[in-house]
Amino acid sequence: MRIDIPSVNELIEAQHRIEGKIKRTPILTSLTLNNIFQCELLFKCENFQKVGAFKFRGATNAVLNLPKDRLKNGVATHSSGNHAAALSLAAQNARTKAYIVMPKTAPKIKQEAVRNYGGEITFCEPNQKAREEKLKEIVKETNAEFIHPYDNHDIICGQSTCAKEIFEEYKELDYIITPIGGGGLLSGTCLSAKYFSGKTKVVAAEPKGADDAYRSIRDDKIYPSVNPQTIADGLLTSLSERTFTIIKENIDEIITVSEENIITAMKMIYERMKIVVEPSSAVALSAIITKPEKFKGKKIALILTGGNVDLTNLPWLDD
Amino acid sequence: MRIDIPSVNELIEAQHRIEGKIKRTPILTSLTLNNIFQCELLFKCENFQKVGAFKFRGATNAVLNLPKDRLKNGVATHSSGNHAAALSLAAQNARTKAYIVMPKTAPKIKQEAVRNYGGEITFCEPNQKAREEKLKEIVKETNAEFIHPYDNHDIICGQSTCAKEIFEEYKELDYIITPIGGGGLLSGTCLSAKYFSGKTKVVAAEPKGADDAYRSIRDDKIYPSVNPQTIADGLLTSLSERTFTIIKENIDEIITVSEENIITAMKMIYERMKIVVEPSSAVALSAIITKPEKFKGKKIALILTGGNVDLTNLPWLDD
Numbered sequence: 001m002r003i004d005i006p007s008v009n010e011l012i013e014a015q016h017r018i019e020g021k022i023k024r025t026p027i028l029t030s031l032t033l034n035n036i037f038q039c040e041l042l043f044k045c046e047n048f049q050k051v052g053a054f055k056f057r058g059a060t061n062a063v064l065n066l067p068k069d070r071l072k073n074g075v076a077t078h079s080s081g082n083h084a085a086a087l088s089l090a091a092q093n094a095r096t097k098a099y100i101v102m103p104k105t106a107p108k109i110k111q112e113a114v115r116n117y118g119g120e121i122t123f124c125e126p127n128q129k130a131r132e133e134k135l136k137e138i139v140k141e142t143n144a145e146f147i148h149p150y151d152n153h154d155i156i157c158g159q160s161t162c163a164k165e166i167f168e169e170y171k172e173l174d175y176i177i178t179p180i181g182g183g184g185l186l187s188g189t190c191l192s193a194k195y196f197s198g199k200t201k202v203v204a205a206e207p208k209g210a211d212d213a214y215r216s217i218r219d220d221k222i223y224p225s226v227n228p229q230t231i232a233d234g235l236l237t238s239l240s241e242r243t244f245t246i247i248k249e250n251i252d253e254i255i256t257v258s259e260e261n262i263i264t265a266m267k268m269i270y271e272r273m274k275i276v277v278e279p280s281s282a283v284a285l286s287a288i289i290t291k292p293e294k295f296k297g298k299k300i301a302l303i304l305t306g307g308n309v310d311l312t313n314l315p316w317l318d319d
Numbered sequence: 320m321r322i323d324i325p326s327v328n329e330l331i332e333a334q335h336r337i338e339g340k341i342k343r344t345p346i347l348t349s350l351t352l353n354n355i356f357q358c359e360l361l362f363k364c365e366n367f368q369k370v371g372a373f374k375f376r377g378a379t380n381a382v383l384n385l386p387k388d389r390l391k392n393g394v395a396t397h398s399s400g401n402h403a404a405a406l407s408l409a410a411q412n413a414r415t416k417a418y419i420v421m422p423k424t425a426p427k428i429k430q431e432a433v434r435n436y437g438g439e440i441t442f443c444e445p446n447q448k449a450r451e452e453k454l455k456e457i458v459k460e461t462n463a464e465f466i467h468p469y470d471n472h473d474i475i476c477g478q479s480t481c482a483k484e485i486f487e488e489y490k491e492l493d494y495i496i497t498p499i500g501g502g503g504l505l506s507g508t509c510l511s512a513k514y515f516s517g518k519t520k521v522v523a524a525e526p527k528g529a530d531d532a533y534r535s536i537r538d539d540k541i542y543p544s545v546n547p548q549t550i551a552d553g554l555l556t557s558l559s560e561r562t563f564t565i566i567k568e569n570i571d572e573i574i575t576v577s578e579e580n581i582i583t584a585m586k587m588i589y590e591r592m593k594i595v596v597e598p599s600s601a602v603a604l605s606a607i608i609t610k611p612e613k614f615k616g617k618k619i620a621l622i623l624t625g626g627n628v629d630l631t632n633l634p635w636l637d638d
Contacts, residue, residue, distance in 0.1 A: 026345055028367065047593040048347065267630070274366040274595040274626035307593035311586070317631060 003245040006157045008195040011188075014157035015164055018060045021093065023049050024165060027301070030272045037288050040299045042173075043269075044166050047277050047307025051089050051117065053082035053234075054162050054185055054305050055149070059090040061158030062147045071096050076144040078124075078131040080106035081234055082306055083149040088119030099144050101134045103127075109310065150184025151240035160188030164196055166301045173200040174298035179283035179305060180204040180213045180254065181235035183243030189303070190250035200301075201252035205287035207232050207262060213239055214254045217247065231315055232262060234280035234305060253294075261286040263315045269304070270314075278309040322564040325476045327514040330507075333476035334483055337379045340412065342368050343484060346620070349591045356607050359618045361492075362588075363485050366596050366626025370408050370436065372401035372553075373481050373504055373624050374468070378409040380477030381466045390415050395463040397443075397450040399425035400553055401625055402468040407438030418463050420453045422446075428629065469503025470559035479507030483515055485620045492519040493617035498602035498624060499523040499532045499573065500554035502562030508622070509569035519620075520571035524606035526551050526581060532558055533573045536566065550634055551581060553599035553624065580605040582634045588623070589633075597628040 046054035074097030091098035103126035124134040210228035225238040266282035284302040365373035393416030410417035422445035443453035529547030585601035603621040
């Protein structure tokens with residue numbers, strides 16, 4: 001399979017396409033955290049993005065880049081997470097429909113988010129095969145356009161705008177760190193770093209309990225994510241050929257992190273930055289906790305991917 | 320007692336004095352909250368201020384405005400809250416000492432904050448008389464300058480910079496809302512509104528269970544805060560002659576709010592704004608929940624006063 005790598009012009013076009021439709025999120029800093037880790041940390045706050053996650057960038061780009069005659073049939077996806085909410089709102093904003101296939105076990109709060117943004121939910125059994133089959137049915141019925149959460153050219157172009165915004169504000173970064181799940185955000189970040197930053201190295205952070213991307217890059221073959229165990233519920237998916245190809249060409253390192261470090265990082269972000277993030281967001285900072293020597297004295301951007309979290313079930317409440 | 324009201328020049332000087340020493344905090348917005356309340360809300364995020372609260376503005380101004388020969392003896396106060404931490408860091412930054420009198424029952428986390436910023440704690444019995452006596456002793460021993468948390472000219476000038484920053488970004492505000500405890504922030508806000516905004520009305524929000532300021536303004540006499548009952552632990556103090564005088568001349572209305580509305584507002588801020596605030600911060604938004612008709616269609620700034628909260632004891636966890 002030949003992968004069509006997004007070009008510098010496609011990334012620039014994506015940014016123009018979604019400008020004003022998405023939030024240009026702020027970059028926050030904390031002197032206390034800089035002192036603790038002895039480096040300069042810049043937190044890109046996608047938890048403040050519309051629908052509370054960076055996913056709205058890719059979804060908006062994918063929807064707006066559809067030709068009119070295909071857009072009118074709507075869009076469809078299978079997801080129980082932020083992509084489902086993001087695609088629903090992006091479709092609503094473009095005055096078209098979003099068909100969301102969700103496992104019937106998906107939390108009520110995620111179902112409500114999708115419905116609030118006008119998405120139409122079809123439930124399926126909670127396994128990958130049922131999801132895909134149900135999605136096929138829906139697409140056949142409605143002629144809606146399937147927008148994959150990450151294995152999609154326009155999605156990756158959309159996600160790239162997050163890092164591009166960082167590079168517009170900060171030229172001389174040593175590192176940019178993102179978490180890795182299916183690799184959509186990381187692919188976009190790799191491309192933005194390559195096109196818009198001379199020297200910034202891209203680091204990915206992955207939970208040890210869901211380290212399929214780490215093993216895939218190490219062994220140069222894609223391992224599926226089998227029975228992943230992590231509180232970072234946005235990072236359970238497997239790489240695709242597309243994201244694998246982009247990432248392996250551009251990544252400096254994938255750092256795997258313990259659950260303990262994810263929780264420590266998450267609590268630090270709440271206590272020191274005074275912001276609400278979901279566990280997946282904390283994975284980037286936990287890479288610094290895990291390998292502090294690598295980052296000492298460096299200037300580092302971290303993408304905080306989202307803020308959709310159950311506030312009655314924060315992980316430190318179990319202590 | 321003749322009250323010396325801070326002049327427009329003193330407010331401008333205060334802003335110059337503390338510039339670069341304090342954070343110019345961002346103003347965040349939420350389309351969802353605007354839709355819910357049918358008005359335009361601008362949240363000034365003092366939870367992102369150094370030490371996690373607006374109190375650092377006043378403390379920094381008060382410390383930096385001391386003549387050198389008095390500054391060298393240090394500063395002192397009685398407080399178990401944000402003012403204690405703020406004064407400690409302001410003193411540390413000015414290379415002098417902070418002596419903090421604290422009730423021996425003060426939470427460990429507040430003691431630690433003060434110590435982390437270099438403050439020297441002396442414990443006393445948990446009542447007002449013991450606090451004041453212990454403070455007098457300390458001041459006599461050390462010759463340190465007593466910096467009252469709000470009944471202090473320089474503190475009020477410092478707190479006024481928060482609203483001034485808002486007016487620099489947004490000229491045409493209908494309302495600015497702050498919570499009221501002792502009235503330092505509210506006094507500064509009243510003066511900034513008077514000097515730097517033609518038409519903005521100042522509204523204060525106060526917990527029903529600690530409504531001494533509401534009653535004081537209504538009856539034109541200061542009632543002390545006796546046995547206040549509210550989760551907004553930053554708002555337990557009484558007005559002073561100084562803050563009472565400034566506030567009564569400049570306030571549009573004091574809205575009293577229920578504990579239920581404070582908790583609702585606080586949860587909304589976490590869920591919709593994705594930021595961490597302490598209960599006192601949520602009191603401003605709860606005024607809008609309490610009197611939605613007053614604010615419909617208006618452009619309103621709200622000061623989120625701080626973000627120092629026990630994350631293992633968020634009020635909705637009791638449900």
